[in-house]
Amino acid sequence: MAVNLATLRSNVELALAGRVAAPFSYRDRHAVETVSTGIAEIDSLAVGLPRGALTEIFGPACSGRTTLLLSALAARTAHAEACALIDGCDAFDPHSAEAAGVELKQLLWVRCRNIEQTLRATDLLLQGGGFGFIALDLGDMRADVLRHVPLESWFRFRRAVEDTPTVLMVLEPESNAKTCASLVLRMEAEPARWSTTLEAHATDFFRYPPSWLLEGFGIRAELLRSRMQPIATNSFQKPFASAGRSELFETNVLRSYLSVVRMEPAPK
Amino acid sequence: MAFASIHVPNFPVQAVVRAEPSLCNKAVALVDGAPPIWNVIAANEVALLAGIELGMAKSQAVQFHAVEIRNRSRVQEKSAHAALLDLGASVSPRMEDTAPDTIILDISGLTFLFGSDENIYRQLMQRASSMGLLVHVAVSSNLEVALQAARGFSGITVIPPGEEAKCLGKLSVRALLPSAEILETLERWGVRDCAALAALPVLQLSERLGQEGVRLHELARGACLRSLVLAKPGVRFEEEMALDFAVAELEPLAFLLGRLLDQLCARLEARALAACAIRTHFDLEDSFEKDFQVLSENSPPKLAPKTYEKVLSLPVPTRNSKMLLKLLRLQLQADPPHAAIVKIILSAEPARPRAAQGGLFLPSCPDPEKLELTIGRLANLVGHANVGSPELIDTHRPGDFRMARFAPASDESTIPQKNATAFTHGSRETPLTAFRVFRPEIQVNVEPQQNDPTRIYFRGMRGNIIAASGPWRTSGDWWREDTWQQDEWDVEVRFDSVSGQSQKISSPRTQNGIYRIYYDSLRAAWFARGRYD
Numbered sequence: 001m002a003v004n005l006a007t008l009r010s011n012v013e014l015a016l017a018g019r020v021a022a023p024f025s026y027r028d029r030h031a032v033e034t035v036s037t038g039i040a041e042i043d044s045l046a047v048g049l050p051r052g053a054l055t056e057i058f059g060p061a062c063s064g065r066t067t068l069l070l071s072a073l074a075a076r077t078a079h080a081e082a083c084a085l086i087d088g089c090d091a092f093d094p095h096s097a098e099a100a101g102v103e104l105k106q107l108l109w110v111r112c113r114n115i116e117q118t119l120r121a122t123d124l125l126l127q128g129g130g131f132g133f134i135a136l137d138l139g140d141m142r143a144d145v146l147r148h149v150p151l152e153s154w155f156r157f158r159r160a161v162e163d164t165p166t167v168l169m170v171l172e173p174e175s176n177a178k179t180c181a182s183l184v185l186r187m188e189a190e191p192a193r194w195s196t197t198l199e200a201h202a203t204d205f206f207r208y209p210p211s212w213l214l215e216g217f218g219i220r221a222e223l224l225r226s227r228m229q230p231i232a233t234n235s236f237q238k239p240f241a242s243a244g245r246s247e248l249f250e251t252n253v254l255r256s257y258l259s260v261v262r263m264e265p266a267p268k
Numbered sequence: 269m270a271f272a273s274i275h276v277p278n279f280p281v282q283a284v285v286r287a288e289p290s291l292c293n294k295a296v297a298l299v300d301g302a303p304p305i306w307n308v309i310a311a312n313e314v315a316l317l318a319g320i321e322l323g324m325a326k327s328q329a330v331q332f333h334a335v336e337i338r339n340r341s342r343v344q345e346k347s348a349h350a351a352l353l354d355l356g357a358s359v360s361p362r363m364e365d366t367a368p369d370t371i372i373l374d375i376s377g378l379t380f381l382f383g384s385d386e387n388i389y390r391q392l393m394q395r396a397s398s399m400g401l402l403v404h405v406a407v408s409s410n411l412e413v414a415l416q417a418a419r420g421f422s423g424i425t426v427i428p429p430g431e432e433a434k435c436l437g438k439l440s441v442r443a444l445l446p447s448a449e450i451l452e453t454l455e456r457w458g459v460r461d462c463a464a465l466a467a468l469p470v471l472q473l474s475e476r477l478g479q480e481g482v483r484l485h486e487l488a489r490g491a492c493l494r495s496l497v498l499a500k501p502g503v504r505f506e507e508e509m510a511l512d513f514a515v516a517e518l519e520p521l522a523f524l525l526g527r528l529l530d531q532l533c534a535r536l537e538a539r540a541l542a543a544c545a546i547r548t549h550f551d552l553e554d555s556f557e558k559d560f561q562v563l564s565e566n567s568p569p570k571l572a573p574k575t576y577e578k579v580l581s582l583p584v585p586t587r588n589s590k591m592l593l594k595l596l597r598l599q600l601q602a603d604p605p606h607a608a609i610v611k612i613i614l615s616a617e618p619a620r621p622r623a624a625q626g627g628l629f630l631p632s633c634p635d636p637e638k639l640e641l642t643i644g645r646l647a648n649l650v651g652h653a654n655v656g657s658p659e660l661i662d663t664h665r666p667g668d669f670r671m672a673r674f675a676p677a678s679d680e681s682t683i684p685q686k687n688a689t690a691f692t693h694g695s696r697e698t699p700l701t702a703f704r705v706f707r708p709e710i711q712v713n714v715e716p717q718q719n720d721p722t723r724i725y726f727r728g729m730r731g732n733i734i735a736a737s738g739p740w741r742t743s744g745d746w747w748r749e750d751t752w753q754q755d756e757w758d759v760e761v762r763f764d765s766v767s768g769q770s771q772k773i774s775s776p777r778t779q780n781g782i783y784r785i786y787y788d789s790l791r792a793a794w795f796a797r798g799r800y801d
Contacts, residue, residue, distance in 0.1 A: 104658050
């Protein structure tokens with residue numbers, strides 16, 4: 001029996017020679033290196049962004065996905081890493097990125113028009129290699145278009161980025177990468193913070209109508225899957241099961257003309 | 269002092285074979301002349317063995333099916349001569365440009381560099397072979413002896429000092445390049461080789477053949493003395509190819525470009541240089557239907573240019589011909605010439621090759637050559653204007669920027685300190701809210717109430733504005749046609765219904781959020797610039 005098994009094993013190894021290096025050796029999961037997202041709350045929630053793995057950030061519009069992306073880009077470019085942004089909807093704002101601390105010279109921005117171009121551009125960049133951070137922004141694409149992206153594309157991305165020092169981040173309105181993603185975060189916006197001058201001029205409301213100023217809003221990030229940080233506490237749960245932990249962080253709005261007061265007439 | 273003469277035998281044939289390596293082991297004959305009279309002017313040994321004779325009419329030569337007939341190409345002879353000069357310059361800076369097919373090098377003292385004399389000769393043969401040339405090399409302490417020996421003997425010939433006359437004795441008098449009249453006289457006398465010529469009394473020879481006879485006598489004895497006339501190696505790296513038939517498709521064109529790039533890169537390598545830019549020049553075929561370009565409906569038709577020129581700039585100097593060919597292909601795919609090509613000229617701008625020391629602790633950065641190829645492919649996919657590094661412009665116009673070439677720094681010290689310090693001690697406390705832009709901006713309908721926007725109709729959805737901040741008035745560039753004057757608002761919107769036009773949005777609640785809208789005073793309309801995310 002043992003002889004038969006050995007023969008069978010050698011036959012399988014011969015058949016897979018050149019394609020699979022060691023089909024019967026257990027491939028140990030390496031300790032995943034993570035990098036900071038630039039947001040302390042997210043770092044404490046998800047340890048950081050894993051290198052050589054796919055990270056999926058999803059949520060509805062205005063849920064803080066791009067804030068997280070720009071923070072991560074700022075952190076990576078500050079360390080002189082070459083970063084790439086594949087912009088599926090041409091929605092990237094360089095002014096906002098510059099204000100968030102992104103070193104724009106370190107960023108390769110690819111402006112795509114449709115999902116086919118976006119996926120092809122991602123393939124090219126992953127094959128080219130050498131990037132420390134690649135972001136795939138599909139945030140404004142229609143959910144039904146993204147649902148039709150074949151699962152093999154996500155598998156291909158995962159395989160291409162594996163064993164490389166690249167962080168691959170995908171921004172979407174819904175989760176589509178399924179198990180290909182090593183880290184999945186769901187983002188949700190909290191009510192916005194507005195400041196007002198109402199109290200200061202409450203006595204003469206009609207002469208001095210209140211002015212409002214957007215200060216920022218809170219963002220709640222929920223960890224749905226993490227392969228770097230086993231969260232299960234008992235043996236009946238899967239070791240990398242999704243967890244419902246979440247963190248809340250606040251953002252600030254930077255306006256370049258905050259000193260302007262409301263003196264001009266409103267448009268007719 | 270030692271001189272090495274390098275001679276390319278059958279130079280016109282070798283120049284053609286260099287440009288068309290598939291002819292390497294075939295019988296080749298070159299024809300030249302004024303149409304319709306074409307005669308064979310050169311042929312390689314295989315063709316001569318097959319029965320081709322010099323001076324034979326082309327109509328006779330084409331009867332030999334095994335022989336490839338080509339037109340003589342002076343363009344390729346020029347390129348082959350330039351390659352020969354580069355070969356010489358790769359070994360010694362002291363060089364004489366004796367003839368299109370011959371150069372002479374001063375190789376004194378080069379043993380410190382190459383190890384031994386034999387190694388120098390071997391290097392010369394190898395480098396010539398890598399440039400597509402088969403050469404004869406002769407070495408002597410006498411410059412003229414080396415020259416005659418290279419023309420007369422194949423392979424490597426080393427003539428020791430004092431044995432010049434003995435070595436040249438076996439050489440045919442034809443190798444001394446006498447005039448046809450003198451050659452005929454010598455043949456009538458039965459003088460066939462240099463030994464017989466050197467044995468003639470010089471005084472009587474002078475009476476019968478004049479000064480030319482005396483010069484030939486000195487050459488035959490190896491007694492002619494002259495100094496080297498130094499030539500300065502050129503810095504122009506150019507390869508040309510005139511095509512017999514116009515090429516209109518990319519695949520055959522890429523094949524030809526590959527050949528020229530191989531030759532260019534071999535020449536650059538011989539001079540220890542690399543290319544920092546490749547200039548492409550095509551002469552285009554005359555074609556009746558493509559001679560006029562219609563730029564727009566209103567503009568009159570414009571005569572189409574007869575040439576096509578492009579410059580491929582490289583971020584780092586390289587001489588990798590395969591990579592250059594891929595980049596040229598991508599460039600041609602993105603912007604093809606409008607007519608078939610009849611002549612190709614490729615020139616390289618030389619630069620010192622990149623010398624970079626890799627570091628163990630440097631951050632990950634793409635290899636510049638690979639990156640250029642990746643960017644070229646991306647540009648081919650999404651357009652050149654859509655790939656690059658964003659660069660902010662010094663203007664107040666909202667959302668203005670330009671795309672610059674992506675050239676990342678691999679050294680952390682080159683990154684401005686303000687960013688680096690911000691992330692050294694952990695994460696920032698409060699991140700800035702990011703903004704996403706709608707390109708182009710979306711026209712919206714806004715219902716104002718007491719000067720404040722209260723309701724918005726956006727992408728087929730109706731939303732209530734629950735908070736608004738504004739207006740923030742900006743204007744500028746009043747002296748230009750594209751002046752702007754806008755009143756911006758930050759509005760928090762709750763969408764409550766979807767019209768029939770917006771069936772693709774499953775739930776309007778997913779679009780709730782904070783938007784930036786503006787009223788354009790010049791266009792008298794409301795637009796959505798983007799949203800905070």
